[in-house]
Amino acid sequence: MSSSIQDQVEAALAAAEPDVEVLLAEVHGGQTVRLFVDHPDGVTLEVCERVTHALAELRERYALEVSSPGRDRPLTKPQHFRRFLGRRAKVRTRGDHDGRRSFTGELVGATDDAVTIAADTGVIAIPYVDIHRSNLVEE
Template structure:
């Protein structure tokens, strides 16, 4: 049986795609009093506040009808920001050459955290160049990954 988060992703990803956006990441934090549903969306032209509002209204309508969250919840729709999440292989491939921070579910070669330049990615493995060399990280082992913003970039 699928988790609530998986059901939400399956339900909302096509709705968001039909509006012309990509669902980058869905974060669901259950709570008996005030659950949180946070959606990170993206588009080729970037994301504006109007885009977030448009997606929020559409998603709220779907959630009201389908009622997958039985308790009170707060819905947030956000752009990915400078420290955007990296979830799918295509996300890593798009940002080859940029710095990323990767946290694993379990240690790999004694480490759970890697920071370095993305040097490659395929369907199963992400390659991060760290000070110690290139780490080949199985995508399935990644708990969280985000870009490291370069504030000096013009």
């Protein structure tokens, strides 16, 4: 994930669409920006259209895909992990942790620095900086 693209999108939407939360913004294939957004009233086609129009400058450089998080909602910030404590998630790390790079289990803790997951191999704390990707998984 490019934090710079995430920062650009969040900054552009902060004024235009303050109720929209950017869950994940990532560049795919160097040509497409894929956005997962959330809104307190849910993500409708109208919300996606407003986000698309608010990001006109970004659309000059990239194709833009805007969608709701769906069932496999991405988790990218400490507050996301806190909100979904008790739910199952899959966390993939940049490097090995206990000889593995992928952990699926219940989210049991979330500080400002790390998430704790009760995986099949035991409870493990993973610093956010070591997380490559993470998302909720169906129960």
